[in-house]
Amino acid sequence: MLRSLTIRDMLLIDRLELSFGPGLNVLTGETGAGKSILLDCLGFVLGWRGRADLVRQGAGQGEVTAVFDLPADHPARAVLADAGIGIEDDELILRRVNGGDGRKTGFVNDRRVSGEVLRQLSAALVELHGQHDDRGLLNPRGHRALLDAFGALDPGETRKGWAARREAARRLEAAETALTAARGEEDFLRHAVKELEDLSPDTGEEAALDTRRRAMQAAERIRGDVARALQMLGPEGAEGAMLDAGRWLEGAADRAEGGLDEPIAALSRALIELGEAHRGVEVTLAALEFDPGALEAAEERLFALRGLARKHGVLPDDLAGLAEDLRGRLGRIDAGEAAIADLRAAAAAADAAYAAAAAALTEARRGAAARLDIAVAAELAPLKMERAVFETRLLPAESGPEGGDAVSFTVATNPGAPAGPLDRIASGGELSRFLLALKVCLARGNDALVLIFDEIDRGVGGATADAVGRRLRRLAEGAQVLVVTHSPQVAAQGAHHFRVAKSVADGMTTSTVAPLNEAQRVDEIARMLSGDRVTEAAAEAARALLSG
DSSP states (O other): EEEEEEEEEETTOOOOOOEOOOOOOEEETTTTTSSHHHHHHHHHTTTOOSSSOOOOOOOOOOEEEEEOOTTTTOOOOHHHTTTTTTOOOSSEEEEEETTSSSSSEETTTTEEEEEHHHHHHHHHHHEEEETOOOOTTTOOOGGHHHHHTTTTTTTTTHHHHHHHHHHHHHHHHHHHHHHHHEEEEEEEEHHHHHHHHHHHTTTTHHHHHHHHHHHHHHHHHHHHHHHHHHHHSTTTHHHHHHHHHHHHHHHHHHHTTTTTTHHHHHHHHHHHHHHHHHHHHHHHHHTOOOOOOHHHHHHHHHHHHHHHHHHHTSOOHHHHHHHHHHHHHHHHHHHHHHHHHHHHHHHHHHHHHHHHHHHHHHHHHHHHHHHEEEHHHHHGGGGTTTEEEEEEEEEEEEETOOOOOOOOEESSSSTTOOEEEHHHOHHHHHHHHHHHHHHHSSSSSSSSSSEEETTTTTOOOOHHHHHHHHHHHTTTTOOEEEOOOOOHHHHTTEEEEEEEEEEEEETTTEEEEEEEHHHHHHHHHHHHOOOOOOOHHHHHHHHHHHOO
């Protein structure tokens, strides 16, 4: 609910503070008094795009503040949450400043926000209806949502079906694109996989081969020296000479008076050590034995591994993993057609599921449209338009998350006349009544929005104006309604009445708005009935309207 509106230095308003109440709030006043200024100012603080010259002449800046009561489940709270704005209680304060240079600055609960945030809040807070309003009931782009709201229809299954359909189509397209790209390298893959499988590389093989090759190369270089050393240590070398020396010394020992005993013992020990050395060298020489063909094979294998690694731009140890990857890619090509067939089947199933959900939604909309047409017809009769025909039309449209229906509200004002869009077929007064009847049907039970009707009763009077007023009062039972009106019958139905007046002082024109008490309401409605000169008969008629 809009609790209050405060205006400073805007258009013809100097200072103004208004408090609104629940139910039907009516604003009256002479033509040109400034009733539309209030709507301009309210639109300004709500971020609506409108006239640029809003600051009152002579003022440095203008400012408008609107205070709303916001229940815990109000849709505007979702907008606030998305904008990162917290709200501690049920009070929402919108403030917007218009500088003299034309710059506009908006605030929500004293936090600076963009005009877009204000407009998003506006959509959840206020709904404006007038003869030239192209954002509300006259805008065909919103008719489908209005019909869904009237019929309590939830397009959730259709939205899920649409999302699943798009995902299935995306996966199929991605698979087909990948298969097409893979087929372009199929020859390369088959050759590369064969080449890798023929070589059959193992992780760590390159390092092992390199170590083995270096060992064989080293053995080739030192084996000759070790063999020669072994020969020098053996019977034909040092061992043979030492044995001969031992025999010669032992033959002479008896005649040497013991002088050769120690040398003979030392030589015996040396022979033992020489034997150990010989055996060690012999073992080493045996270990250095290798097949020259094995060295050649190791070098060829090593060169083959390194060459293939360079060819594919990987490390030799990564060749085994590369082979597995290339086999996988080749396998996907071989299995691609089968996979794509499965994806095509899934896409077809998703299409069918979406089509079924959309068809069910269309059928539900047809039922809701029939009920809406009946409800609007029932509202038109008291508005003296019982011969008019309202029709909710469903036409095929491009499929989307909300289904494949285009919804439009059409009217035929006279029997046999062609039906067409509301704003093209109905005259000003007829359009007003159509909009009111439609809004009464669509807004039942919706108290989240403040409904504003700008001279929606224009062009009607008498009993029809009385019916309009009664419809507005009934509409206000479930929502706060603000009405700018010239009709005394409508004004008499209000729960709260404000009079807009214009005055000139010191060459400056200003507009004022004042709430009226019961006696003042009689005078204002009498003025609306009779003009500037209020007669007793007009006053009596005003009292009758207020009591009726």
